[in-house]
């Protein structure tokens with residue numbers, strides 16, 4: 001149906017540039033999630049694709065057509081808004097059928113499409129209600145129904161789940177994923193929640209301050225973050241970062257302790273680095289995953305524990321910096337207890353201390 | 362706490378001594394009035410003095426042959442004679458009809474003009490405040506002065522309109538704006554619309570500011586042209602504001618008096634006579650206050666009718682938007 005291309009797209013509000021020349025190619029039928037902290041320009045980017053914001057520079061193309069100067073109605077897209085944006089004076093049925101009515105479909109055709117969409121989203125019993133008489137989750141489904149009745153080439157979602165409670169959010173996430181598998185249309189989805197991004201996306205686009213930091217599949221960005229920002233933004237708990245210097249083929253930390261250099265790095269003596277390790281890769285001996293090829297052991301004092309059931313998060317100090325570690329098959333741990341941890345070096349990262357960029361070859 | 366407050370306990374005690382009894386004591390203990398009534402007393406007294414007594418007095422006088430020039434006629438009870446006379450009086454019904462006509466034409470024109478003004482102002486990005494204030498200008502003048510102003514503008518000899526038309530060569534005769542019955546009504550409507558369009562303008566502008574942006578954007582994405590967005594989303598949101606303006610203005614126009622009085626004095630030959638110019642003339646010129654009051658009471662039903670009508674509309678428009686009642 002439709003690919004979407006962003007070429008050197010810039011957005012300026014007056015003299016303030018909020019999106020800086022971003023490039024992105026989205027394949028037909030792909031589910032792409034734009035993720036990043038609040039204010040990084042995700043919505044602005046999405047709204048430029050939708051035609052709700054002017055494009056200050058560069059080109060947006062949907063299918064083969066450059067759409068810079070087309071109004072939203074000529075772009076064959078539909079959008080789900082964060083606050084649902086339902087028409088409060090129309091019933092659910094009218095909300096769903098509105099775009100078709102505007103497109104001058106015949107009434108029987110409208111009814112058929114509306115019933116079909118209502119069926120998919122289990123809205124049939126609510127068709128005659130007004131949005132005011134619906135719960136948040138139901139409104140969300142109406143907003144999605146309104147987007148799907150038209151069979152657009154591209155769906156745009158702007159934080160559609162952020163107003164729902166945690167349970168409903170998980171539930172709707174699954175529904176959105178199913179919907180994508182059924183409709184097979186191109187989806188661009190904006191969220192600040194990295195869990196949503198990881199679970200939904202075919203490809204994740206991580207943004208910061210109007211720049212794209214990294215594009216990749218969820219596993220790629222999780223396993224090979226290009227910089228410390230991506231490393232800490234993706235994954236929960238965030239990646240532990242420790243500053244050190246390369247000395248005698250090891251990473252030496254401020255307190256003089258050291259760790260071996262993870263495989264795959266080509267470093268110079270005296271180079272300042274940031275060492276990154278996820279909680280999943282630093283575990284107490286005996287409560288860890290099967291060990292890999294490159295391991296190191298460190299002894300740490302546990303300050304605090306957060307039991308989560310199947311695992312326990314341990315807060316401890318490594319080389320003077322607080323780090324989070326994970327304990328599998330947990331046993332009760334007293335704070336102040338000293339434990340030996342194994343560090344899976346294959347999964348650790350080294351970044352440039354100055355720029356934060358990865359030093360992986 | 363350095364200041365000595367005028368109602369400090371000591372002074373209050375002194376006052377109590379002076380008057381010996383608290384008025385609350387008299388009302389509650391001696392007259393045995395329940396406390397809620399005592400608490401409501403100030404409101405009741407003020408309301409009776411300002412509203413209730415004049416209302417009852419005028420209602421009573423409408424059943425008498427009260428003439429301003431003969432105060433003793435206030436006690437001459439004639440039953441419903443005044444009312445019978447009013448409802449069978451062709452002049453009364455003509456004025457009634459004219460008032461309804463003025464109301465219908467002026468309100469609709471004002472609504473359309475006010476809506477256009479508000480839409481235009483809301484689109485302006487620079488100087489919106491200044492424009493908003495300017496839109497309010499006509500409301501800042503006394504209706505009497507507006508009446509004089511338009512009396513001059515529409516004057517057939519020296520008026521601006523005829524002067525302009527003649528120098529532009531549109532006509533070479535003096536058009537009798539205020540002398541011809543139909544034209545006089547037109548001129549009055551013109552003046553009325555000029556003064557009060559801003560009521561609609563400002564309320565509709567408030568409505569435009571209150572419209573959430575999201576549904577409008579959804580409409581754009583749903584394929585609406587700007588006109589369709591207006592028709593299907595903006596307008597339903599504005600309806601409550603329009604009905605509020607209608608309710609306010611219908612009360613205003615139903616009691617229209619000053620502009621007409623100044624511009625045409627109900628003339629020529631009563632062609633622009635409205636309810637309240639007729640009532641005013643009957644009461645103060647002909648001095649038949651009892652009859653005037655009777656006509657007044659019939660006329661008030663007009664105002665009440667329109668108020669109820671527009672409030673019903675307002676309620677249903679709000680319900681439509683899911684705003685409850």
Ligand SMILES: Nc1ncnc2c1ncn2[C@@H]1O[C@H](COP(=O)(O)OP(=O)(O)O)[C@@H](O)[C@H]1O
Pocket residue numbers: 013018036037038039040041042043044045
């Ligand atoms: N109309 C506007 N005028 C000026 N700045 C804006 C406007 N809209 C958004 N911005 C700025 O653009 C940046 C990106 O905003 P946005 O795309 O909404 O971020 P988010 O990633 O949270 O969706 C923010 O810094 C915001 O302050």
Ligand SMILES: [Mg+2]
Pocket residue numbers: 042043044159
């Ligand atoms: Mg946003």
